[in-house]
Amino acid sequence: MSWYVVWSYLTAFWTTVVVQCAKPVNWDQCSRVNDWLVPWVRDVTEMYQKGAYHSEREILGQGQ
Numbered sequence: 001m002s003w004y005v006v007w008s009y010l011t012a013f014w015t016t017v018v019v020q021c022a023k024p025v026n027w028d029q030c031s032r033v034n035d036w037l038v039p040w041v042r043d044v045t046e047m048y049q050k051g052a053y054h055s056e057r058e059i060l061g062q063g064q
Contacts, residue, residue: 021030046054 017030020026
Protein backbone atom coordinates (compact mmCIF):
# COMPACT_ATOMS: atom_id res chain seq x y z
CA MET A 1 0.00 0.00 0.00
CA SER A 2 1.47 3.32 -1.00
CA TRP A 3 1.69 6.39 1.18
CA TYR A 4 -0.72 8.15 -1.12
CA VAL A 5 -3.45 5.63 -0.24
CA VAL A 6 -2.79 6.07 3.48
CA TRP A 7 -2.82 9.84 3.10
CA SER A 8 -6.09 9.68 1.14
CA TYR A 9 -7.79 7.59 3.84
CA LEU A 10 -6.56 9.86 6.63
CA THR A 11 -7.66 12.99 4.78
CA ALA A 12 -11.09 11.53 4.05
CA PHE A 13 -11.46 10.38 7.67
CA TRP A 14 -10.50 13.81 8.96
CA THR A 15 -12.91 15.73 6.73
CA THR A 16 -15.89 13.39 7.07
CA VAL A 17 -15.62 12.15 10.65
CA VAL A 18 -13.55 14.51 12.76
CA VAL A 19 -14.80 17.77 11.30
CA GLN A 20 -18.44 16.67 11.16
CA CYS A 21 -18.39 15.14 14.65
CA ALA A 22 -17.07 18.42 16.04
CA LYS A 23 -20.44 20.00 15.28
CA PRO A 24 -22.88 19.78 18.22
CA VAL A 25 -25.76 18.76 15.97
CA ASN A 26 -23.93 15.53 15.07
CA TRP A 27 -22.79 14.52 18.58
CA ASP A 28 -25.66 12.09 19.06
CA GLN A 29 -24.77 10.11 15.92
CA CYS A 30 -21.00 10.26 16.43
CA SER A 31 -21.11 9.09 20.03
CA ARG A 32 -22.09 5.55 19.01
CA VAL A 33 -18.74 4.59 17.53
CA ASN A 34 -19.45 0.85 17.65
CA ASP A 35 -22.35 1.34 15.20
CA TRP A 36 -20.33 2.89 12.40
CA LEU A 37 -16.56 2.46 12.90
CA VAL A 38 -16.33 -1.26 13.63
CA PRO A 39 -18.30 -2.38 10.53
CA TRP A 40 -16.30 0.02 8.36
CA VAL A 41 -12.98 -1.37 9.58
CA ARG A 42 -14.21 -4.93 9.00
CA ASP A 43 -15.32 -4.08 5.45
CA VAL A 44 -12.06 -2.35 4.56
CA THR A 45 -9.87 -5.16 5.87
CA GLU A 46 -11.99 -7.74 4.05
CA MET A 47 -11.71 -5.75 0.83
CA TYR A 48 -7.90 -5.70 1.05
CA GLN A 49 -7.68 -9.39 1.95
CA LYS A 50 -10.05 -10.76 -0.69
CA GLY A 51 -10.16 -7.99 -3.24
CA ALA A 52 -12.94 -5.65 -4.22
CA TYR A 53 -16.29 -7.24 -5.08
CA HIS A 54 -15.16 -10.67 -3.85
CA SER A 55 -18.59 -11.72 -2.57
CA GLU A 56 -20.24 -10.62 -5.82
CA ARG A 57 -17.75 -12.70 -7.84
CA GLU A 58 -18.52 -15.73 -5.68
CA ILE A 59 -22.27 -15.33 -6.23
CA LEU A 60 -21.86 -14.95 -9.97
CA GLY A 61 -19.50 -17.92 -10.08
CA GLN A 62 -22.01 -20.18 -8.35
CA GLY A 63 -24.55 -19.68 -11.13
CA GLN A 64 -22.25 -21.10 -13.81
